[in-house]
Amino acid sequence: MPFDAVTLDQACDRVFAAIRERQRCFISTPNLNFVISASDDEVFSQSVMLSNLNLADGMPLIWAARWLKLPISERVAGSSLFDELVIRSSVNRPLRVFFFGGDPGVAEKASAVLNGRSDHAVCCGFLDPGRGDVTSMSTPEILAQINAAEADFLVVSLGAKKGQAWIMHNLDALQVPVVSHLGAVVNFVAGTVRRAPLIWQKVGLEWLWRITEEPHLWKRYWNDGIMAVRLFARLLPLRFKRCPPAHGSVTTEYDTDMGMHLVLSGRPSHPEMERLYNFVNEFLQVSSCVELDVQQACVDDAEIAALIKVLSTVCSAGGIKLKVLGESG
Template sequence: MSKAIESGASADVFLNRKPACADRALSKLETQIVELEARVEAALADTETIPNGPPAKPEAVEIWGVPFSRLTLGQTLQHVDGLIAAGRPGYFITANLNYNMLTSQHPQLRQVNDNASFIVCDGMPMVWRSQWTDRPLPERVAGSELIYALTQWSAHKGHRIYFLGGAPGVAQAAADKLSDRYPGLTVAGVHSPPFRPLSDREHAELIEEIRGSQPDIVYVAMGQPKGELWIAENYQQIGAPVCVQIGASFDFVAGGVARAPRWIQRAGLEWCYRMLQEPRRLARRYWHNAAFLLRSLRQESLDAVR
């Protein structure tokens, strides 16, 4: 029996104690976020004036069927400002290797990609592959970092953010944590739809709720490709200048899923770290991603010798 319980300490205290490894992981995560926030502050110092009019569509390089915009994190934030200043409904995409694979399987995603304001690269394999072209991607723009950076940016600029999707309570927890971290943040609304198809009435009420909250940015957490397809179908009715599918970012922020250490991210092995965390959910997906990657590289090799 534990000494904590034998000595009369409450079971709640005993059960809620975090192991030392969890504390170290939180400390490393905090260090990553602080480093990220310093980058955002530097970008803010360079762009205190909101751009006039819509920004030109950034230069892109196509990697395995997806046209990735050649943007750094700071440039991504500046383009978001330009879209908000223009005031027209729009969206952008954060695309990882899984999204590349899905684009090859779902022809409708090509139209979704074509209509996007821009697509940032959230995968090291595509960054590495782009180095073989005359238009290399400058860096990976990870969705799990973008949610912090874009929220910090929005708190400074006064942009209103709507949180849509995720498991019950997760979107609210993410909104609360981000509000605590960035006091200037304006949360336009939070909604976690049920995990089933919405009726026509429910769908109409959801669109009206989001539109009525007048958000500048809508974070959508519905999974791939459901989130991207939902945005492409509804962004005009929502009317927000910026919608973006942010995947598991609500879970990262709320604390349900831990991010990989920085060295693992830079090595392009975050997929392995996440699979060890959620093997049942992710093992099959990453197996298919790896097969897609090998097929793509093999096809490029064959094309090169023809």
């Protein structure tokens, strides 16, 4: 699963830019439970792959990234992002938030709390769609109510899988620039659940605090813990896997008729891979075909493997022909 290697400040900058330009920013905040669930649920996995911003929301993921020497050094929790956006918003241009979902009455309470405590953010609407399926929560009346509020940030709280599925189902119809499933945020804002103190978050014990606040979560965290042990057992030898040093190269070319042509060799550095992603983001929307040549690249490298997976998912969803040269398996 791919992640954006961004800090909290950088994530805030991306969100504010999307709000200013009224451009779509679908944010996913994968934690360990996301990764585990996505491993055997292709639809759920694709919802993350097709997101505009993926934040590593879990210390086990940060520890795994450090072990694999990936440039993801900071946990960016969805609730931390929301709080920081509220703090950094201005009185002249307050952040407009719409709460969708949550337990009965919680979104309404969160709306009252947010409007009463902050001059930098305003809840411009809330809606409890009930406990139906995605289709019943996606009626024209519901979407019209959300769009009429003219929100900057739509906070969805329906449970991770249903929430991601609802966003994917309605993304094209939504006029809100920033959309994310942040299940716990509505509870934290409403005060029905207390968030863990900062020290608990930093040492990776927020899960334990969550169990004391919401005892029904113990089973999920127990299962996550078992899967985490298995995950790290698989990651253990990868740190020592022989791979070319990070001095490979990236060649990019776009032709109106031929589409996008990408050539990777060796193991490109993180800045080179970032330049590649920027190029892909710029031209993917106008390409009918993409050719990715990794015949001379270290395809076992985590970043190259992620690139192949992301391109495969995005091209498939957009009806773009993808040809990968040199990939095995």
